[in-house]
Amino acid sequence: MSFAEFNNIRTLRKEAREIGYDVFLEIAEKVLAISSEIEDLKKEDEANRAKKLALIEKFQAMLAEEGIEGIAITEIAEGVVAPAKTGSGSGKGGKGVKRGSVEPKYAFKDDKGVEQNWSGRGRMPLTLKAKIESGEKLESFLIKKED
Known part of the structure; x- marks a missing residue:
């Protein structure tokens, strides 16, 4: 069953009638367990993000104390909180990433x-x-x- 079928309530009702009540309840329990796991992961990610933002704000205050101003938190947070935007994920080049020309060696x-x-x-x-x-x-x- 594809996601489009899985996301359609009519298809779910039809499949539930065909597989029987006991099997349907077993599947529902597993879906709820997965939902709970995903929710926990989401909360954990949000907590980590909040910690990083708190650190960034702390560093911003330290910079201000030293007289360094004009740097927005978003500029500092760009590579820390937001996911890096690279072609291959490693940031060191990779398959399909143009590296530019170099002098002959x-x-x-x-x-x-x-x-x-x-x-x-x-x-x-x-x-x-x-x-x-x-x-x-x-x-x-x-x-x-x-x-």
Whole structure:
């Protein structure tokens, strides 16, 4: 049964008649138990949020005592109380998250003698991989940076 069916009172009445009274009562007890668990979790989340907001207000007062003003509680609370808004949840990049371009880290010549570069990200170019497998060191292809 899908959620749409489960959420429809007519469908529930029909299913209740078909499964019998005893089974229906057993299901109702389980639903009430789950409801109670969810309510407890919600109360716990609200209590944790209240504690965090109290701490933020305390820090706001401490900042004001030091003469640092103009920072709204919402600015401080942005990453603490509200869930972080990241693409993968970790905040460190991940599958599908664009990380931007970087300078090439390695330089090498392909089989035709054409200069190639590799940033060190992603799969290693096959030409470079073949050179390393033939015994050359990856460090020998590092691009020397002048400071």
